[in-house]
Amino acid sequence: MASQGVTETQLPKEHLSPSRLAWRAFLRNRTAVAGMLACAVFFLVAVLGLVVTKGDNPVLDPRQVRLADKFRPPLSSPNREAVPAEDLPRLGIYLLGTDDLGRDVFARMLEGAFVSFSVGFVAVGIAVAIGIILGGIAGYYGRVRIGVGALRLMSVDTLITGLIDVFLSFPSFFLILTVVAVLKPSIWNIMIVIGLTSWTGTARFVRAEILALREQDFIQAAHALGVSGPRVILRHLIPNAMAPVLVSATLGIAGAILTESALSFLGFGVPPPDATWGNILSDGKNFLFDASWLTIIPGTAILIVVLGFYIFGEGLREAFNPKLRQQV
Amino acid sequence: MRVKQTLILAPTLVSLFLLQSYFWVPTFEDQVKGDPGRLIRYIETSIGDASILNPTLAADSASAAINGLVFDGLIDRDLDLSFRGRLAESWDIFEEAYLVVDETQRLPDGSAVTADRLVRHLERARAAGNPALRLVEKIEIVPGGSRVEQIEVAAPGGTPSKPHKRKVQVTVHQPPRLKFTQREVDQDFFIKLNRLLGGYADRIDPTRFVEAVEPVVTPEKAAALVPPTEHNPVVLFQLRKGVLFHDGHEFDSRDVQFTYEVITVPENLSPRVPDFEPVKAVKPLGRYTVKIIYKRLFEPGFQSWGMGILPEHLLNRQRLSEEAIRLGRDPNNFSVRDSGFNRAPIGTGPFRFSEWKTDQYIRLTRFEDYWEGAPNLHQYLFRIIPDPLTAELTFYAGTSDAYGAQPHQVERLKDDPRFQSFSRLGLGYSYIGYNMRRPIFQDVRVRRALGMAINIQEIIDYVLYGQAERTTGPYPKQTDFYNPAVKSFPYDPEGALRLLAEAGWTRNADGWLEKDGQPLAFTLITNAGNEIRKAVMVVAQNAWRRLGIKVETLSMEWAVFINERVDKGDFDALILGWAMGLDADLYQIFHSSQTGHFQLNFVGYKNPRSDALMVRIRQEYNHERQVAMARDLHRLIAQDQPYTFLFVRKSVMLLDRKVVRMVRDGDDTPRYLPIVPDKLGGITFHFNQWLKTAQPVLTAN
Amino acid sequence: MLSVLLQIGWKKLWTLFFISVISFGVIRLAPGEPSQIDPLNPRFTPEVLERYRKAFDLDKPLYEQYRLFYWKLFTGELRSFKDSQPVLPKLVERMWNSLPLFIVGTILVWCYAFPLGVASAVRRNSFFDKITTVIVFALISVPGFYLAYLLIIFVVQTFHVDVIGLRTFGREGIGGFLNLMDRTWHVVLPSVLGATAGIAILSRYVRSQMLEVINSDYVRTARAKGLDEDTVLYKHALRNGLLPFVTMIALLIPGLVGGSVIIETIFAWPGIGRLGYEAILSRDYPIVISLNFFAATLTLLGTLLSDLLYMVVDPRIRLEKAE
Numbered sequence A: 001m002a003s004q005g006v007t008e009t010q011l012p013k014e015h016l017s018p019s020r021l022a023w024r025a026f027l028r029n030r031t032a033v034a035g036m037l038a039c040a041v042f043f044l045v046a047v048l049g050l051v052v053t054k055g056d057n058p059v060l061d062p063r064q065v066r067l068a069d070k071f072r073p074p075l076s077s078p079n080r081e082a083v084p085a086e087d088l089p090r091l092g093i094y095l096l097g098t099d100d101l102g103r104d105v106f107a108r109m110l111e112g113a114f115v116s117f118s119v120g121f122v123a124v125g126i127a128v129a130i131g132i133i134l135g136g137i138a139g140y141y142g143r144v145r146i147g148v149g150a151l152r153l154m155s156v157d158t159l160i161t162g163l164i165d166v167f168l169s170f171p172s173f174f175l176i177l178t179v180v181a182v183l184k185p186s187i188w189n190i191m192i193v194i195g196l197t198s199w200t201g202t203a204r205f206v207r208a209e210i211l212a213l214r215e216q217d218f219i220q221a222a223h224a225l226g227v228s229g230p231r232v233i234l235r236h237l238i239p240n241a242m243a244p245v246l247v248s249a250t251l252g253i254a255g256a257i258l259t260e261s262a263l264s265f266l267g268f269g270v271p272p273p274d275a276t277w278g279n280i281l282s283d284g285k286n287f288l289f290d291a292s293w294l295t296i297i298p299g300t301a302i303l304i305v306v307l308g309f310y311i312f313g314e315g316l317r318e319a320f321n322p323k324l325r326q327q328v
Numbered sequence B: 001m002r003v004k005q006t007l008i009l010a011p012t013l014v015s016l017f018l019l020q021s022y023f024w025v026p027t028f029e030d031q032v033k034g035d036p037g038r039l040i041r042y043i044e045t046s047i048g049d050a051s052i053l054n055p056t057l058a059a060d061s062a063s064a065a066i067n068g069l070v071f072d073g074l075i076d077r078d079l080d081l082s083f084r085g086r087l088a089e090s091w092d093i094f095e096e097a098y099l100v101v102d103e104t105q106r107l108p109d110g111s112a113v114t115a116d117r118l119v120r121h122l123e124r125a126r127a128a129g130n131p132a133l134r135l136v137e138k139i140e141i142v143p144g145g146s147r148v149e150q151i152e153v154a155a156p157g158g159t160p161s162k163p164h165k166r167k168v169q170v171t172v173h174q175p176p177r178l179k180f181t182q183r184e185v186d187q188d189f190f191i192k193l194n195r196l197l198g199g200y201a202d203r204i205d206p207t208r209f210v211e212a213v214e215p216v217v218t219p220e221k222a223a224a225l226v227p228p229t230e231h232n233p234v235v236l237f238q239l240r241k242g243v244l245f246h247d248g249h250e251f252d253s254r255d256v257q258f259t260y261e262v263i264t265v266p267e268n269l270s271p272r273v274p275d276f277e278p279v280k281a282v283k284p285l286g287r288y289t290v291k292i293i294y295k296r297l298f299e300p301g302f303q304s305w306g307m308g309i310l311p312e313h314l315l316n317r318q319r320l321s322e323e324a325i326r327l328g329r330d331p332n333n334f335s336v337r338d339s340g341f342n343r344a345p346i347g348t349g350p351f352r353f354s355e356w357k358t359d360q361y362i363r364l365t366r367f368e369d370y371w372e373g374a375p376n377l378h379q380y381l382f383r384i385i386p387d388p389l390t391a392e393l394t395f396y397a398g399t400s401d402a403y404g405a406q407p408h409q410v411e412r413l414k415d416d417p418r419f420q421s422f423s424r425l426g427l428g429y430s431y432i433g434y435n436m437r438r439p440i441f442q443d444v445r446v447r448r449a450l451g452m453a454i455n456i457q458e459i460i461d462y463v464l465y466g467q468a469e470r471t472t473g474p475y476p477k478q479t480d481f482y483n484p485a486v487k488s489f490p491y492d493p494e495g496a497l498r499l500l501a502e503a504g505w506t507r508n509a510d511g512w513l514e515k516d517g518q519p520l521a522f523t524l525i526t527n528a529g530n531e532i533r534k535a536v537m538v539v540a541q542n543a544w545r546r547l548g549i550k551v552e553t554l555s556m557e558w559a560v561f562i563n564e565r566v567d568k569g570d571f572d573a574l575i576l577g578w579a580m581g582l583d584a585d586l587y588q589i590f591h592s593s594q595t596g597h598f599q600l601n602f603v604g605y606k607n608p609r610s611d612a613l614m615v616r617i618r619q620e621y622n623h624e625r626q627v628a629m630a631r632d633l634h635r636l637i638a639q640d641q642p643y644t645f646l647f648v649r650k651s652v653m654l655l656d657r658k659v660v661r662m663v664r665d666g667d668d669t670p671r672y673l674p675i676v677p678d679k680l681g682g683i684t685f686h687f688n689q690w691l692k693t694a695q696p697v698l699t700a701n
Numbered sequence C: 001m002l003s004v005l006l007q008i009g010w011k012k013l014w015t016l017f018f019i020s021v022i023s024f025g026v027i028r029l030a031p032g033e034p035s036q037i038d039p040l041n042p043r044f045t046p047e048v049l050e051r052y053r054k055a056f057d058l059d060k061p062l063y064e065q066y067r068l069f070y071w072k073l074f075t076g077e078l079r080s081f082k083d084s085q086p087v088l089p090k091l092v093e094r095m096w097n098s099l100p101l102f103i104v105g106t107i108l109v110w111c112y113a114f115p116l117g118v119a120s121a122v123r124r125n126s127f128f129d130k131i132t133t134v135i136v137f138a139l140i141s142v143p144g145f146y147l148a149y150l151l152i153i154f155v156v157q158t159f160h161v162d163v164i165g166l167r168t169f170g171r172e173g174i175g176g177f178l179n180l181m182d183r184t185w186h187v188v189l190p191s192v193l194g195a196t197a198g199i200a201i202l203s204r205y206v207r208s209q210m211l212e213v214i215n216s217d218y219v220r221t222a223r224a225k226g227l228d229e230d231t232v233l234y235k236h237a238l239r240n241g242l243l244p245f246v247t248m249i250a251l252l253i254p255g256l257v258g259g260s261v262i263i264e265t266i267f268a269w270p271g272i273g274r275l276g277y278e279a280i281l282s283r284d285y286p287i288v289i290s291l292n293f294f295a296a297t298l299t300l301l302g303t304l305l306s307d308l309l310y311m312v313v314d315p316r317i318r319l320e321k322a323e
Helices: A002-009 A018-028 A030-053 A105-140 A156-169 A172-183 A187-197 A200-213 A217-224 A229-240 A242-265 A277-287 A293-320 B002-024 B036-040 B061-070 B115-127 B189-196 B219-225 B253-264 B299-306 B317-326 B388-396 B407-413 B444-452 B456-463 B493-502 B531-547 B558-566 B608-619 B623-640 B684-689 C002-029 C046-056 C062-075 C087-122 C127-141 C144-159 C176-214 C217-224 C229-251 C260-266 C272-281 C285-313 C315-322
Strands: A145-148 A151-155 B041-046 B075-077 B083-085 B088-100 B136-142 B145-158 B163-174 B177-182 B210-212 B229-239 B279-284 B289-294 B351-357 B361-366 B379-384 B402-405 B419-434 B468-470 B513-515 B521-527 B550-556 B573-578 B643-656 B659-664 B670-673 B690-692
Touching: A018 A030, A018 A293, A030 A105, A030 A293, A030 C127, A105 A156, A105 A187, A105 A200, A105 A229, A105 A242, A105 A277, A105 A293, A145 A156, A151 A156, A156 A200, A156 C002, A156 C285, A172 A187, A172 A242, A172 C002, A172 C260, A172 C272, A172 C285, A187 A242, A200 A229, A200 A242, A217 A229, A229 A242, A242 A277, A242 A293, A242 C144, A277 A293, A277 B388, A277 C144, A293 C127, A293 C144, B002 C087, B002 C176, B002 C229, B036 B041, B036 B690, B041 B061, B041 B388, B041 B402, B061 B351, B061 B361, B061 B379, B075 B299, B083 B088, B088 B189, B115 B136, B115 B177, B145 B219, B189 B229, B210 B219, B229 B253, B229 B299, B253 B279, B253 B289, B299 B608, B388 B402, B388 C144, B402 B407, B407 B419, B407 B643, B419 B444, B419 B531, B444 B493, B444 B531, B444 B623, B444 B643, B456 B468, B456 B531, B456 B643, B493 B531, B521 B531, B521 B558, B531 B550, B531 B573, B550 B558, B558 B573, B608 B623, B659 B684, B684 B690, C002 C062, C002 C285, C062 C087, C062 C285, C087 C127, C087 C176, C087 C229, C087 C260, C087 C272, C087 C285, C127 C176, C144 C176, C144 C260, C176 C229, C176 C260, C217 C229, C260 C272, C272 C285
Parallel strands: B041 B379, B521 B550, B521 B573
Antiparallel strands: A145 A151, B075 B083, B088 B177, B088 B229, B136 B177, B145 B163, B163 B210, B229 B289, B279 B289, B351 B361, B361 B379, B402 B643, B419 B573, B419 B643, B468 B643, B659 B670, B659 B690
């Protein structure tokens, strides 16, 4: 199928490029477009959250404790007698209720959106970077043999696919849990560990794509022109192998957000004061009987966003797969 | 189409099979479905597993819960918190006091002191009814002797916090002593005696009795080796006869002595050492009498005998060696702590150990030969459920019988007809402590003003859902030591400002308080992970800011908080709590000698009057006198406000309503009684009478 | 053929070696002396430190430590820090407890994923297809513990019935049938929750595989021959298209450990996942390392098995590998 895609690139210009074709196919899939919109909204909310909740005197203060107003259900108005005027929520109403310390859940969700979003993006960024580098090396330099001295033990490809096998063998969640527990949970550790354990998918895709692409004429031509190896990989091979990477990155973000919430539940998530949707959710579950919105709001938010990413990713996958696309 | 049918049938059948199993499992209302034995099995859940089932070594509450059922102590506390005999049938507390015979001195009549003359002199005074000797029953002479000892002295080098030490050998010439046996413990005995003897005791120079090669022996060291006067309180326990361990071996005085020895062996690393350090000796007098002699006056030591008693015949040196050899370990390096006993204990308690599945459950079975009669319940199951919400749900499903409600749940659950609830005021209190080494906190007015600025009632109402009470001082409110006459100060920010103004802190142009150009600024710290403390921190910060105090807050991880800040006295103000015992001793927390690094008076509280009271309280064996002094101490501390005393938390225990007490009348008919809480609110006092009924039998709560 | 097998085996052995190294190395990630791995623990007494040194032979060179660790593990000498019980029997016991969850979960996955996937593929782009797509993805998008709590609370509050643990705790001395039903009931919720992700993922695979097959030449031929739609779909398409899925049985094994941590913790299920979580919480490193190692080894065996199955099922693979 990959070869089919490439043949199309070499067709005369009036034909649409494969990515253009894929995009058209994608737009026709309305579920997937809805998913994409959910992701876009999430992105906007995260950026907005960063803007309105950061700084010394934010517009919406997620850390303002109002004990007199704890466990207020969504849409309730504040208790103006017990809460000092300067502590009242700016919106004049608790849009999503308050938590056990009387903090505004709306503000916390906004703050958490950005943190959750960064956990997802940074973790996937790390995973994709490692995946592209190792996949690229395995695909391009795969036949080079390495070893000690004159002893050539194995090829680069064997080594990297071996490494992939090793990582695939570990129960990844348990491995992440172990490492985070040993290193102490911090937002950076969590991003890095999730990233370090989820690059295998990307690496495999990139390797497979490059293996298929490297024998193509345009690559041979680049070689003939004396373009260096890394340059060929970066300028010619990777961009052409980007589609599956994009798909797996989209799914990866969803996975990272879920992993973070699971870690939070087990007590190894992003520690306070950083709010993430995961730790808002796992803190809220202790009050499930008395303040169910503390669980339902972050739970539903995670559900919608992750679902958005999955459907978006799945839509992309279908759109990029010519075999499935043709029948649309 | 077979394939198509299979695709539809398979999931349907599998689902049906799985779901129909619901009809075969018990529900909360029908817990005995298929198993009437459920009623004689009591199930309790715990977040954490027990660690070591040995009362001398355990330090966690889960282990304590099990040990309390498997082992019996010599004593425990009755419903009204007074002491009650368990393995001890009765006890007697008296005193043996020693006075050195100093032959260099003269008696008031001018004759040189000898042991005999001193005795005769005192006997005459006693016959004359001298009040100093009112309690004395017997005066004996203990002959002296010589012994060689090693003492530690300072060596050159080292730092003040870690001085170098070296050992020096000294010869101690112990002079003869008079031994006074007194009916009661009297901490003022020697003061009165000294007055009678015209300051005799003050003139005794202990350095004369210690001989060393070098002049290294200070008077303090000498006094420790040869104390001129010595109080030795004595507890004489009469043990219950015929009490059996779970293996059928009879309990006797040897077991008491052995249990004490286990604690004193350093390799065992017993956490109970501080409780038993004041004990000088434990001597069996026959099979059923034990004499406990204390080194010094230490009243709180008595309650430690509520600790479970170990079976000597299973853990003695020989048995340990055998076990070590069986396990292929070095017998000389094998202590009680290494023994398998700690995972399969044998005691004299109402329940015997039967099974322990790590992180799953511990099963105890009733002991048929229990000295007080076997419990009604046949089994006690201690189930470990790490997740609190899950534990709560097992309670609603009838697979656990008790549940400790969280504050925010109390309102919803306490009137639920399915359950019975018991509210209990805790023993610990929370406080804000001020480091009195810092100049700003040295003024009591500042400390008082800071307390007045905080609306503590609001914290109780909103953070703790009313599940707490205000407290004014360092004692648990249920004890007699708590002084109800001490009133809590009102919430009064205006008054606080006035007090601060008196102390010289006035508002500057920007509204911040300052004195001599210095702003009133400090940092309030607490440990991370405790939501209540976090909330208090925020409330206090806001309240103080409103007065014009610049307050930074910081919450840090427990280890850092304790090791780096609290233990080193490196903080301004902190939020913390104390878990108190039932005794009156506050020496470690508030005495001025306890302000060093790693000691508990980390706020640096110093008041000579409190100091004197604290020393006298721990030496007082008479309850009324102790109570009077403790109340004075409470008042003093409340005046000095080293802490802002915040609140004592309440906890609410829920039980399935079907759990009741059952006793049998003379004609063996069962009679059902409600569960009665003790003075602390604990409900397990009558645990051996508990039973579950298939349907509720008692209506009123 | 033999050489292919040898080649595969050789590769797996290497993988196993790296797995063992990584498992062992993970806990050494902590900065500084491994003996001070947890300065936060106030109970990190010299005694514990000593035990740590002894268990991991810290005084020996690194490769010796590694060798001794695995030697002790397999000779049963390695003991848990927590209760001084040998690690190996403990793992095996917990594994047995997890097995019913795993088996019922797998049955549910296969029972539901195929009908769902096939139905979606057959009615591609229909409303049914879209709604199942969304639902299936929603199932894997919910944080597992959130779904679990909602479900447990619903069941307990509505039916007042126990769902926590292997069986109704404290119910003893019941007959074989009641016992079976009791255990079955307790397996329902956790296995359903454990199966959601599997159902979602597998049904998507089935759907896309079916789609490819439906549009393949031989199915078109079958249709052209005038066979009725059901025969075409369920006899020709399904059989050929889904044969490769047989090999996926083996790939479900990793779920035995990783996927069960949260579910087993919530349900207080004394299985392998909860053992792992508890070991992590109490820094019981012998258990943590062994568990990572065994889980990875199991997965490795699973992939080996699936490779072999695949070779049996699909002869083309054999050629490719031998190439």
